[in-house]
Amino acid sequence: MGSTSAENRGTEGVGRRDLIKRSAALGLISVPTMSFLSACASSGGDDSGDKAKAGKKTAKNPLGVNDTAGMEFVLFDGGFGKEYAEDAVKIYEKNFPQAKVKFSATQKIQSTLQPRFNQGTPPDLIDNSGAEQMDMGVLAGKNQLTDLTPLLDAPSYDDPAKKVRDTLRPGIVEMGQLDGEKVWILYYAYTVYGVWYSQKALDSLDEQYPETWDQMLAVCEKAKKKGMAGWTYAGKYPYYLPFSLYPMIGKVGGREVLDAIDNLEPNAWKHPAVKACFDAYYELYKKGYVLKGTPGLDHIQSQTAWAQGKALFIPNGSWVENESANVIPKDFDLAVSAPTGIDSSDKLPFGTIWASGGEPFIVPSKAKNAEGGMEQLRIMLSEASSKNFTGKVKSLTAYNGGTDGIALTPGLKSGVAALDKAGENVVNPRLQDWYVQLQKEKIGVSGLGEMMAGRLTPAEAVKKIQAYADEVAKDDSIKHYKHQ
Amino acid sequence: MQHGKYRFIVGFLALPLGLYALFVIWPFIQSIYYSFTDWTGLSPEFKMVGFDNYNRMLDDEIFWKSLQHSLLFALLLPVVTIGLALFFAFMINVGGRKRKNGPVVSGVRGSSFYKIVYFFPQVLSIAIVALLFAFAYNPDSGAINSVLRGIGLGDVQPLWLGDPDLALWAVMAVLVWSTVGFFVVLFSAGMASIPAEMYEAALLDGANRVTTFFRVTLPLLWDTVQSGWVYMGILALGAESFAVVQIMTTGPGGPDYSTTVMVLYVYQKAFRDGQAAYATTIGVALLVVTLAFAAVVMRLGRRERLEY
Numbered sequence: 001m002g003s004t005s006a007e008n009r010g011t012e013g014v015g016r017r018d019l020i021k022r023s024a025a026l027g028l029i030s031v032p033t034m035s036f037l038s039a040c041a042s043s044g045g046d047d048s049g050d051k052a053k054a055g056k057k058t059a060k061n062p063l064g065v066n067d068t069a070g071m072e073f074v075l076f077d078g079g080f081g082k083e084y085a086e087d088a089v090k091i092y093e094k095n096f097p098q099a100k101v102k103f104s105a106t107q108k109i110q111s112t113l114q115p116r117f118n119q120g121t122p123p124d125l126i127d128n129s130g131a132e133q134m135d136m137g138v139l140a141g142k143n144q145l146t147d148l149t150p151l152l153d154a155p156s157y158d159d160p161a162k163k164v165r166d167t168l169r170p171g172i173v174e175m176g177q178l179d180g181e182k183v184w185i186l187y188y189a190y191t192v193y194g195v196w197y198s199q200k201a202l203d204s205l206d207e208q209y210p211e212t213w214d215q216m217l218a219v220c221e222k223a224k225k226k227g228m229a230g231w232t233y234a235g236k237y238p239y240y241l242p243f244s245l246y247p248m249i250g251k252v253g254g255r256e257v258l259d260a261i262d263n264l265e266p267n268a269w270k271h272p273a274v275k276a277c278f279d280a281y282y283e284l285y286k287k288g289y290v291l292k293g294t295p296g297l298d299h300i301q302s303q304t305a306w307a308q309g310k311a312l313f314i315p316n317g318s319w320v321e322n323e324s325a326n327v328i329p330k331d332f333d334l335a336v337s338a339p340t341g342i343d344s345s346d347k348l349p350f351g352t353i354w355a356s357g358g359e360p361f362i363v364p365s366k367a368k369n370a371e372g373g374m375e376q377l378r379i380m381l382s383e384a385s386s387k388n389f390t391g392k393v394k395s396l397t398a399y400n401g402g403t404d405g406i407a408l409t410p411g412l413k414s415g416v417a418a419l420d421k422a423g424e425n426v427v428n429p430r431l432q433d434w435y436v437q438l439q440k441e442k443i444g445v446s447g448l449g450e451m452m453a454g455r456l457t458p459a460e461a462v463k464k465i466q467a468y469a470d471e472v473a474k475d476d477s478i479k480h481y482k483h484q
Numbered sequence: 485m486q487h488g489k490y491r492f493i494v495g496f497l498a499l500p501l502g503l504y505a506l507f508v509i510w511p512f513i514q515s516i517y518y519s520f521t522d523w524t525g526l527s528p529e530f531k532m533v534g535f536d537n538y539n540r541m542l543d544d545e546i547f548w549k550s551l552q553h554s555l556l557f558a559l560l561l562p563v564v565t566i567g568l569a570l571f572f573a574f575m576i577n578v579g580g581r582k583r584k585n586g587p588v589v590s591g592v593r594g595s596s597f598y599k600i601v602y603f604f605p606q607v608l609s610i611a612i613v614a615l616l617f618a619f620a621y622n623p624d625s626g627a628i629n630s631v632l633r634g635i636g637l638g639d640v641q642p643l644w645l646g647d648p649d650l651a652l653w654a655v656m657a658v659l660v661w662s663t664v665g666f667f668v669v670l671f672s673a674g675m676a677s678i679p680a681e682m683y684e685a686a687l688l689d690g691a692n693r694v695t696t697f698f699r700v701t702l703p704l705l706w707d708t709v710q711s712g713w714v715y716m717g718i719l720a721l722g723a724e725s726f727a728v729v730q731i732m733t734t735g736p737g738g739p740d741y742s743t744t745v746m747v748l749y750v751y752q753k754a755f756r757d758g759q760a761a762y763a764t765t766i767g768v769a770l771l772v773v774t775l776a777f778a779a780v781v782m783r784l785g786r787r788e789r790l791e792y
Contacts (some may be wrong), residue, residue, distance in 0.1 A: 118526075136529070141524075142527035144527050292624065293622070294626040296623035296626075296645050399533060436756060441737065444735075453739070455648070455740075477602055
């Protein structure tokens with residue numbers, strides 16, 4: 001051909017400019033054709049024709065699992081590992097030898113499963129946990145989840161006379177509900193939140209865990225004289241503060257205050273109990289009882305400083321024992337306590353604690369073998385599986401009991417004791433699973449975080465947080481929940 | 485001669501253009517489409533909602549804050565990074581003292597060593613850099629505050645990432661640190677291709693180093709600087725700023741929204757809050773900002789091209 005574009009000018013050849021124009025035109029034509037493709041990108045498969053046929057309900061198989069249908073189970077491979085689930089899968093395979101079980105564990109729950117939800121081919125059981133947790137409210141709101149009530153009403157694995165729901169710890173069933181009676185989620189692990197400390201350090205100060213705030217200040221003062229800060233917390237993630245602050249509010253003002261807060265009722269945060277607790281925490285900052293530099297520490301750094309004995313108390317959850325295992329000294333004698341209250345006029349007794357479920361398991365509504373997924377959960381909620389879990393990963397499960405006859409670590413033992421002491425007084429604030437952004441970013445970082453760094457007074461913090469809560473209550477792009 | 489020419493060109497262009505359309509243009513169109521829906525990202529169902537997402541965005545304070553920070557990133561980071569990189573590259577290649585029997589222009593002593601050292605951060609992934617600096621900024625036992633204590637400044641112990649007035653600057657410093665090396669190498673390559681006679685002539689006329697830089701080096705390097713500018717701006721608006729903010733900051737995005745950027749907000753809305761449609765709306769805003777940035781830089785930077 002041997003022609004360059006220069007020669008083509010003025011002839012009918014393709015100049016550079018023409019080429020660009022024409023390709024742009026081509027692009028425009030291709031737009032409409034693409035709308036066909038978009039049907040692929042987001043097309044729902046609501047053909048339920050490939051669902052497994054229900055099996056026969058028997059005493060051994062109360063959920064009526066089809067014993068030849070395959071079952072797929074996707075686990076979050078996090079702090080609890082995957083061994084406990086693999087053990088439970090083995091039991092399922094033993095009970096249903098003809099069923100093919102596909103088990104996988106991943107940290108990338110959302111990246112792996114979001115496309116499958118969008119295609120309408122999700123697995124039968126999912127541990128929807130970790131940093132890539134999928135929003136449960138959205139999943140339930142879009143009818144993507146199976147109601148687990150049949151599982152809860154089925155006889156328990158160990159004792160056919162007892163329903164599964166009666167073998168669970170307090171709060172588990174309620175946590176699985178989002179709006180109304182249906183139970184969408186089963187939280188398998190059981191977390192105790194509170195104030196964590198070293199019994200040894202407290203002994204060295206010749207002190208008991210303080211039950212009133214005046215005592216708390218006295219203990220902190222004593223620690224300060226010994227060059228130890230009273231408190232530290234995950235300053236970069238100040239939404240750890242509520243682990244002890246919310247149950248304190250519940251103790252001081254009663255359960256209704258926490259419920260009103262969760263329900264986003266107007267002026268819920270303006271209750272005097274909230275202000276009293278904020279004032280109490282602010283005093284820790286004012287009197288210099290908070291470890292210097294805490295607002296710049298992340299959770300690991302703050303836990304490490306605390307384990308090194310730089311600070312006495314830290315608000316945290318029961319996972320801290322596992323998470324900081326390599327920095328907690330052997331003779332630390334880890335213990336947890338329910339939060340300190342204000343004084344004896346508090347509504348609930350000392351011992352009121354926050355405990356709730358972790359590791360949320362869900363069965364998708366478009367699962368091929370939903371019964372199989374529920375049966376797998378029923379197996380996991382047996383005493384043997386629960387013990388296996390507790391023994392392996394040092395955490396309690398939703399199964400009420402299952403701690404006899406296994407050696408408990410100090411933190412776990414103290415957690416069990418704290419739950420015993422609490423009895424009925426277990427509170428379960430829901431902001432962190434209902435309104436993640438409100439809880440973490442707004443109340444946590446911009447409210448409590450700023451207050452504890454001394455950049456907001458308690459009165460300002462209350463006002464700011466109330467405004468955030470009102471904003472969320474008004475925002476109709478967010479799904480709203482109420483305590484039942 | 486002419487017949488078959490279209491076929492010839494189309495034959496060459498079809499595949500790359502097809503791939504480009506499928507993987508670049510198509511996702512753009514798709515996200516713009518989704519920004520008019522109420523798609524959650526977690527189920528296949530959604531419906532059209534018109535401009536609802538856009539109205540909501542305009543009322544969203546956090547969006548405006550993230551926009552503000554992103555714009556600050558896009559304006560300030562290129563200036564600082566490219567300014568520093570130009571200075572370093574000039575010193576490495578041209579800024580040296582004239583030595584006996586040496587070439588007319590040369591870099592400062594040890595320049596080849598510096599050239600390698602500046603490039604080191606580029607070898608590390610941005611995630612690792614962010615993590616390292618998160619440790620360095622630890623107010624309790626981090627490197628920076630420890631050094632301050634070590635030199636007797638025990639009273640100056642900033643909270644760094646925990647302080648809303650400092651956090652954004654702390655994050656920007658990390659981005660500058662990690663990207664400046666690349667531009668030093670880029671500009672060094674550009675400077676190496678400037679003929680030495682130009683410098684000789686300037687020196688004969690009695691130009692000092694500053695004049696040489698502004699009258700000879702910079703004009704001859706202008707094209708490289710301009711593309712570097714766009715590249716750095718896009719970097720500051722996109723992935724790199726996401727990585728550092730997500731990994732390093734309080735919250736992330738805090739304290740009190742002092743470090744949130746648009747990409748982070750897109751990510752949080754799409755993957756934390758299950759509001760994929762709203763996230764794509766912010767994504768569209770980010771697209772507009774990025775295009776506007778590129779257009780402005782290209783327009784302001786238009787100059788006569790010098791041939792040499």
